[in-house]
Amino acid sequence: MIVAKYSKTNIVGAGIAGMTAAINLSKFGKSVIIYEKNKSIGSSRDGDYEGIENWIFSENLTNSKTLCGIEFNGIPKYPIFEFFVHLNGVKPLKIKSLEPFFYLVKRGDDSDSFDSYLAEVCDSLNVKFLFNKTYDINTADINATGSNHAAAYIRGAQIFTDLPNQVHLLLGKEFAPMGYAYLIINDGLGTLATAFKKSNRTNDPLNPCIDYFKNLGFDFEIKEKFASRGSFNLPKIWGIKKPITIGEAGGYQDYLFGFGMRMAMYSGLYAAYKLSGKNYQANIINHELNVKRRISYINRLLFENLSNDKFKYWVNIFEKSNKPLNILRTAYDWNWKKIIKSIKLTNNYAIRFS
Ligand SMILES: Cc1cc2nc3c(=O)[nH]c(=O)nc-3n(C[C@H](O)[C@H](O)[C@H](O)COP(=O)(O)OP(=O)(O)OC[C@H]3O[C@@H](n4cnc5c(N)ncnc54)[C@H](O)[C@@H]3O)c2cc1C
Incomplete structure (x- = not known):
């Protein structure tokens, strides 16, 4: 079916959210222009490895053909089935899964980055990019300008190494006050x-x-250090004004661990549905996004209050689980009804926890 291109949509910000919105709008027959303040795609990013998680949303990525209207197989990515957790004073524990926990993608302007892949898809759909250009956000259709205030800070380093591919999670306030640190090695x-x-x-x-x-004996060389930040907002309960604000600019972020890429993509798809008059689909996505944001906020509060002993307890549970x-997934899929139901069940079966 050939769909007529009948109007122009202006998006500010050529990040993951903006490009996902552009790809879908273009497929829905819109003509799209993206204004990007930097000189090229991905140049606002640090060339770091990030993970597309496989647990927050109801759609399981393991057998997915598409993700938010984008061919999933085409994305240059590496599935991660295991990682090590380090807690001070405890031997590192390996957590393994038969399904990928997440898919590693490279961010930045290299040709094998996720950002470059999305730009290629945009090009194939005739999305127009205007670089070194800002645009009055108030008159744009979509604001996808990324992080604007800091809910969390990130300090990192790109490294070179001969070590094999591996992923590590490091917990403890000396390494990441109220957060976590990580080491990802992929192809050197x-x-x-x-x-x-920050405090x-x-x-x-x-x-x-x-x-x-x-x-611990890890041999690596630091190529470059970087600093960044992540934004998060709880969903607004009052009306949505123009422009539709998506990705981190709209606070779409996983507040627990900062897995914002899929949030950015879903919010981009939401905006595309909304601006194409597909309100039913838009509402379904927006509902899930808001539920997951709220859950991530509560999970974060729980995480910040975990003692070292409780960390150990949970890491052991993960390690022992097959x-x-x-x-x-369960941690991102609860609501009060489910909790009350599970309490009723435990009462019925007279199970008591000390
Ligand atoms: C170090 C780090 C590690 C992360 N790790 C993970 C991870 O492992 N997994 C995960 O899911 N998420 C991770 N995240 C979060 C994830 O990267 C973001 O949530 C996601 O990229 C947000 O996408 P976005 O499109 O909203 O913003 P961005 O990708 O930041 O894009 C915003 C774009 O808008 C442009 N822009 C800004 N202002 C203007 C303007 N006025 N005019 C024109 N253009 C403008 C910027 O140059 C940029 O290109 C990480 C973030 C950081 C910083």
């Missing part, structure tokens, strides 16, 4: 980063992370 390149909440007493927590892995991904 890697990212070592810490995502944390008056916070020194740069990246250095203890570097020392920690070096002391389906650890399901634990994560």
